[in-house]
Amino acid sequence: MLVNGTWVAKWDPVQAKDEKGGFVRQVSSFRNWVTPDGAPGPTGRGGFAAEAGRYHLYVALICPWASRTLMARKLKGLEDAISLSIVEPELTDQGWRFAAGADPVNGATYMHEIYTRADPGVNGRATVPVLWDKATGTIVNNESADILRMFNTGFGALARGPDLYPADLAPQIDALNDAIYPALNNGVYRAGFATTQIAYDEAFHDVFATLDALEARMSDGRPWLHGDRFTETDIRAFVTLVRFDAAYHGLFKCNLRRLADYPHLSAYAQRIYQLPGMASTVDIGHIKRGYYSIKALNPSGIVPLGPELGWLDGAQG
Numbered sequence: 001m002l003v004n005g006t007w008v009a010k011w012d013p014v015q016a017k018d019e020k021g022g023f024v025r026q027v028s029s030f031r032n033w034v035t036p037d038g039a040p041g042p043t044g045r046g047g048f049a050a051e052a053g054r055y056h057l058y059v060a061l062i063c064p065w066a067s068r069t070l071m072a073r074k075l076k077g078l079e080d081a082i083s084l085s086i087v088e089p090e091l092t093d094q095g096w097r098f099a100a101g102a103d104p105v106n107g108a109t110y111m112h113e114i115y116t117r118a119d120p121g122v123n124g125r126a127t128v129p130v131l132w133d134k135a136t137g138t139i140v141n142n143e144s145a146d147i148l149r150m151f152n153t154g155f156g157a158l159a160r161g162p163d164l165y166p167a168d169l170a171p172q173i174d175a176l177n178d179a180i181y182p183a184l185n186n187g188v189y190r191a192g193f194a195t196t197q198i199a200y201d202e203a204f205h206d207v208f209a210t211l212d213a214l215e216a217r218m219s220d221g222r223p224w225l226h227g228d229r230f231t232e233t234d235i236r237a238f239v240t241l242v243r244f245d246a247a248y249h250g251l252f253k254c255n256l257r258r259l260a261d262y263p264h265l266s267a268y269a270q271r272i273y274q275l276p277g278m279a280s281t282v283d284i285g286h287i288k289r290g291y292y293s294i295k296a297l298n299p300s301g302i303v304p305l306g307p308e309l310g311w312l313d314g315a316q317g
């Protein structure tokens with residue numbers, strides 16, 4: 001964690017708890033937006049106009065939040081316009097680390113250096129994803145929900161592909177996002193990082209109540225959560241579903257059922273995985289190595305060999 005721009009402690013997954021011992025995720029601190037003409041976005045200041053080659057995305061392949069942005073970058077055809085750095089899967093005592101040469105933009109060894117470069121007095125955790133502006137040498141935004149929406153419309157004619165947040169579906173999208181985020185996306189983390197039984201129990205029930213509700217929702221044969229149109233809610237659900245059996249079921253003790261035990265949700269996740277380009281955003285090896293490197297949860301560091309995840313076979317790049 002960074003205090004006034006200095007890395008102060010060994011990396012610890014939980015640095016904030018609520019009164020019941022529940023895991024509290026840090027609020028993102030850089031909230032500017034790329035827009036087609038550089039006008040300010042919904043939060044933050046302006047000056048970040050869409051330009052091919054100007055922005056750089058930092059991600060971890062284990063991280064569901066970063067993966068949201070990776071999926072959107074692919075679906076919107078922005079790979080050529082926005083360059084990419086991927087951190088190593090294992091978390092170190094100084095947080096995310098780059099392999100040699102993995103950060104050609106800033107030449108950093110640790111993700112926290114990107115934060116101090118943007119703000120020498122920065123406070124907080126050095127999280128991914130980060131959208132970096134090469135032109136002004138700063139972080140545009142480190143909130144995946146914002147970056148996802150920016151990739152949808154902020155890059156104007158540089159982007160193509162489906163509208164992930166169509167105006168007529170916005171209220172439904174917002175409502176389902178708001179239900180899924182605390183109970184499922186962050187719910188698995190609340191279960192995994194709970195420091196009291198009561199906090200774990202609550203998170204566990206939230207996770208499975210949400211999976212049950214999503215399974216029921218998909219049982220009418222709709223292809224996507226909001227019907228015939230693939231939206232950002234599908235991205236947000238997928239990033240947790242694809243990690244579920246490999247990481248959350250075991251390491252995070254979300255073990256009432258597996259994704260594999262939900263037939264409609266399994267088929268739905270596979271449908272997303274098979275969309276062009278989506279398989280390239282998923283690396284189960286990274287995901288397992290990353291999660292099982294969290295020493296507070298797995299002191300031995302041993303990475304399990306299973307489970308079998310046959311549904312991930314055979315998709316194209």
Ligand SMILES: N[C@@H](CCC(=O)N[C@@H](CS)C(=O)NCC(=O)O)C(=O)O
Nearest residue numbers: 028063065125127128129142143144
């Ligand atoms: N609000 C952020 C959360 C991102 C986040 O929590 N990322 C985690 C990885 S999944 C991280 O980088 N953690 C490092 C740390 O907490 O030190 C977002 O959605 O973009």
